[in-house]
Amino acid sequence: MAMKSLHDLFVHTLRDIYHAEKQGLKAMRQMSRKVTSPELKSLLETHHEETEHQVEELEHVFESLSMRPRGTNCEAVHGLLEEARELMEEAADDRTRDAGIVAAVQAVEHYEIARYGTLVAWGEALGHSDAVEALRRIRDQEMATDQKLSELAEDTLNPAADTGEGEDGGATDGTAPTQVEAEAIEEETAEQDEPVDAMADVKENAELADAEQEDGEDEGVVDLGEERSGRSGKRGKGRGKRAA
Numbered sequence: 001m002a003m004k005s006l007h008d009l010f011v012h013t014l015r016d017i018y019h020a021e022k023q024g025l026k027a028m029r030q031m032s033r034k035v036t037s038p039e040l041k042s043l044l045e046t047h048h049e050e051t052e053h054q055v056e057e058l059e060h061v062f063e064s065l066s067m068r069p070r071g072t073n074c075e076a077v078h079g080l081l082e083e084a085r086e087l088m089e090e091a092a093d094d095r096t097r098d099a100g101i102v103a104a105v106q107a108v109e110h111y112e113i114a115r116y117g118t119l120v121a122w123g124e125a126l127g128h129s130d131a132v133e134a135l136r137r138i139r140d141q142e143m144a145t146d147q148k149l150s151e152l153a154e155d156t157l158n159p160a161a162d163t164g165e166g167e168d169g170g171a172t173d174g175t176a177p178t179q180v181e182a183e184a185i186e187e188e189t190a191e192q193d194e195p196v197d198a199m200a201d202v203k204e205n206a207e208l209a210d211a212e213q214e215d216g217e218d219e220g221v222v223d224l225g226e227e228r229s230g231r232s233g234k235r236g237k238g239r240g241k242r243a244a
């Protein structure tokens, strides 16, 4: 859609966040299945419920503007959730995965906070007072969730996660490595610094970009974890829906 006015920007962003929330719903469910910490699981489940209400609230916002609720592909959230999926696959143990999941969810929350902040400001400028009230309520919920995630990470999850010091530096007691250990670290680092096949990265990125292109835009969701193999088929179904 051509964006000629603040109204057009407002509608586009509303559709973007509507799509992002629906993606978030499925992602949160998948993440909470992988979570070990009961506190984190409960936090994700609570926010899943909140998000279901947010989707309904957004539908009312569309209705208050005499519009049919509709999403438009949100590449930013697709990217954030793709990163979350990779992280969940790569985390070597449960506590590391929990700490990583918090960071991934917070990245999405921060995106949402930014979007709702913009929508509140634009809604005010456009005089959509009912919409502004709902959007502000949702933004506050995202901010509270972000805050709770920070507290949980700082108080419980980060201290519980393996710091990795034992493997590399031999400095698990908090002291600096000895001369012998320092030399060993230096050797190990030198090995890791060996040139890598830079073209392999370029090729891989190009393939990923192609895959994204094929997926196109739709109102589908990114699958995390096990369901990944079916992803491009699902995401492709609504290709070309964005219009007007």
Ligand SMILES: [Fe+2]
Pocket (backbone or CB within 6 Å): 021, 024, 051, 054, 112, 142
């Ligand atoms: Fe949300």
Ligand SMILES: [Fe+2]
Pocket (backbone or CB within 6 Å): 024, 047, 051, 108, 109, 112, 142, 145
């Ligand atoms: Fe959220």
